[in-house]
Amino acid sequence: MMTPRALAIAQTELLILRRNRWLFMATLIMVLFALALTFAGSAPTGSLGVDMLTISVASMTTLSVYLAPLLGLMMSFDAISGDVDRGSLSLLLSYPPSRGEILLGKFLSHLAALSFAMIIGFGTAGALAAWSGGAGSDSLLALARLIATSILLGAVFLALGYMVSAIAGSSTAAAGMSAALWLIFVVLFDLGLLGAVVMDQSGYFTQTIFPWVMVANPADAFRVWNVAASDAVALTSGMTGAASALPGWAAPVSLLLWPILGLALARIAFGRVEP
């Protein structure tokens, strides 16, 4: 599937991301937020008895739940609708590459840019936290896990952004739909679950169904994965209950399946676009 044509598209898209400063802005946003959270959240180190990098990873996990989907959607929402607006999609589709190859090319370039921003952003903050407050092999592993899962979470929303971009028909509509998507996955879904748990008062739903519904959302799967994998992170983020009700594989499987599902949905939506 990794064709020279998809690679040609990926290279051009990466060039565009560099030219219009998107790569720079995304990296800057990641660095600033990661640094701010690391040093604003460094107070409880002593009382919990963990090193500063662990605290930093816990803070950055909370940050990434919001930021990774946002960056992903902002990069991808006009990937197809932008070409429709410019009238160049019909031209692109008259060339030999298939729609799958076009989508793959765009995905590769956006994923590369997102990974770059995540590695530099979390890496810088993690390095500074380790340097000023110490780090162990456990907390370094947690940092690596945070970066990898953030990239996965970003990939999910890149793919969902392509889907929205194909469905919307114009970039303006795609931007609105992306904002709605972000709000639903990152904010409203959790609020809804919270409401259901409160209503249920620790009944069957809360005990059995709730953890599975929660982990079906990629943003929550991301949180659960990072929290469940590290006792120290769980301790500092105070989020152990729901994670412990699930088998260990649930969150990783959810977060790994979502990018594939998202890309499949995007490919179907793109296939229905008539430029």
Added chain:
Amino acid sequence: MDDSLTIKSVCKFRGDTQVLQDVDLSIAPGERLALLGHNGAGKSTLIKSILGLTPVHGGKISICGAVPGSAAARAATAFLPESVSFHPAITGREQLTLFARLSGAAADVVGLLDRVGLSDALDRRIGTYSKGMRQRLGLAQVLLGKPKLALLDEPTSGLDPISRQDLYAIIDELAAQGTAVLIASHALTEVEARTDRIAILRKGVKVADNTLASLSQQADLPTRMRITAKSDQIEQLAARVGGKRINGAALEITCSADQKMEQLRRIAALGDAVVDISMTPPRLEDLYRHFSKEDGQ
């Protein structure tokens, strides 16, 4: 069956409305066909059907023997969309290099950009290009890899008169190398002199398809003559010749092609009263109006 493009009784519906109705069309290698029609007559839909971007609901389209949208058809076809634009952040050279890599053809990118008059703007971002320059860039990608069939949708829109001349020179070159060229256009006067054959679509139906000369004959439209008289003799002249008064000193008569000489002789015999005669044979514009207006007979 050696045509580069063969369209056989193609039908297409959008909802309940039929946007293409039993359209037949073929273009031989090296032939330049003008496809005319109002907005919404089905020109762009037909082009998209040929590209395989939209399905047809009956009939058959074949591009050098290949099905629309197939790898072989895509490789054989070049396309210039109507008023196309490209991503503003990359340069003309980068955009054309991408197209060359996508088409898989070894191409002289700089040479092609020079051919369309963009050699000064090679490394400028497309965002700084004028509409005409973007159109030229679009034309440059048509020239990639010697296509068998070129589909140009309103290629002259946004071009100044000199650029239009350049464009038609490039189209002539394409045709000379054996490319079948389809030009969908509103610019009737340009198409008139620069194409081999003219097809007219009206509400999804092909109402005409022939050379300009044959269409003129078929339509049998009248030639218009405008006669200018000495200002004091216009009344007598009008009484003797008939026709329609245009202003204080001129009147206009119409006659069919075979009566033209007879009329001329009659007017010449009027002597001093006539100052000037000008004749306008039916032009493509009149033909176009004739074919696109008459109700289905």
